[in-house]
Amino acid sequence: MGFLCSSSSIVFKFGVSIIFLVSLSGYTPADAYDPLDPSGNITIKWDIITWTGDGYVATVTLYNFQQYRHIQAPGWTLGWSWAKREVIWGMNGGQTTEQGDCSKFKGTIPHCCKKTPSVVDLLPGTPYNQQVANCCRGGVINSWAQDPATAVSAFQLTVGQAGTTNKTVRVPKNFTLKAPGPGYTCGPGKIVKPTRFIGTDKRRVTQAMMTWNVTCTYSQFLAQKTPTCCVSLSSFYNSTIVPCTTCSCGCRNTSQPGNCVDSKGPRIASVVPTTGKNLYVPPLVQCTNHMCPVRIHWHVKVNYKLYWRVKVTITNFNYNMNYSQWNLVVQHPNFDNLTQTFSFNYKPLLPYASINDTGILWGVKFYNDLLMQAGPYGNVQSELLFQKEASAFTFEKGWAFPRRIYFNGDNCVMPPPDSYPWLPNTASHKPISSWFAAIAALISLLVNVFLHGSL
Secondary structure, three states, X not given: OHHHHHHHHHHHHXXXXXXXXXXXXXXXXXXXXXOOOOOOOEEEEEEEEEEOOOOEEEEEEEEEOOOOOOEOOOOOEEEEEOOOOOEEEEEEOEEEOOOOOOOOOOOOOOOEOOOOOEEEEOOOOOOHHHOOOOOOOOOOEOOOOOOHHHOEEEEEEEEEOOOOOOOOOOOOXXXXXXXXXXXXXXXXXXXXXXXXXXXXOOOOEEEOOEEEEEEEEEOHHHHOOOOOEEEEEEEOOEEXXXXXXXXXXXXOOOOOHHHOEOOOOOOOHHHOOOOOOOOOOOOOEEOOOOOOOEEEEEEEEEEOOOEEXXXXXXXXXXXXXXXXXXXXXXXXXHHHHEEEEEXXXXXXXOOOOOOOOEEEEEEOOOOOOEEOOOOOOOEEEEEEEEEOOOOOOOOHHHOOOOOEEXXXXXXXXXXXXHHOOOOOOOOOOOOOOHHHHHHHHHHHHHHHHHHHHHO
């Protein structure tokens, strides 16, 4: 009897351990590393161009080295804490959101006296005498893969009550970047080799008096508590349409009527707030089973002798957001044989040079590069034509569906693999997860052991 009790205890502890590990299997670590863009970051370069009587003039440049994550309207906000009692006498190409208390100054009043200033980009149409190169796009920065020329933003500031030499200047602290909401974490400023500038005639090179860099990385977990997009699937060979997983981005709260918007309601406009251009607005989504702001639908459309065709549809369920310069990243093993895209731009992403299974898709400028808010015009779509590779192509076991999808840099929730549309000649398939089957078997084993142990 003692042996049975001992074995029961051991099996029980083993079972608890297995259940604990199973529960952890659904957890996704939310760090800043992205396997599809391992070196992606936003680098802030602070170049001191010249010294002044009580400080310096500096050009601050934001470089978006992320392949597919951009900054959309209402744009970026850059903040920091001064190391001493610095003030900003003037700015070009940007402005601080608050002036602060400048009451101690007589005559010329500084642009900003705050210890922790927050800077935003100027809007398009700013007078030329207030502009600098790469400024004045309302804080919108494109991704590096879509357009490197517009993946840069800059402003110039004149700093006073600061040091006037490399030894007396102090690097600001506690850098923050909102783009436009949270999600980015910035490291400390690090003094680096001064930036070199090539003249317009390319015959003379000058350099900054002093330069420091700040690196900011993105984490989807910090940006929002829940996912922002989900994926649904369908195919020509199966009438089943696999919807987005229920509660992919949160569950509908029936006790709070304002949790979402009924698309059939008579007064949708009355619940959509009107806000200023520089205010970040959280999503206000249409009432659905998935509650996601964006849904991507992947439909396996046609099977040819040498090719196969897919239709991709992106639908916006967010009443508070028009997605400008949107992009879609898809991982599928047949992207190395993508033949043609219709009405979408395409570029392969090669984070690992020997593997070509990931591509970035985005809209054609002035045609479908703007994904309108939820409603009859809140969708964009295109078709992809793939060439078959005899050694790998198959419609079995969900091979034709993507492995991973990102929308605007955020990982979308995929349906469980056992729910994918199956071929008609495939044996009857019941979508029961192997994890749940393992748990059921384990519970059955525990019950049997305890029953035998108690006899």
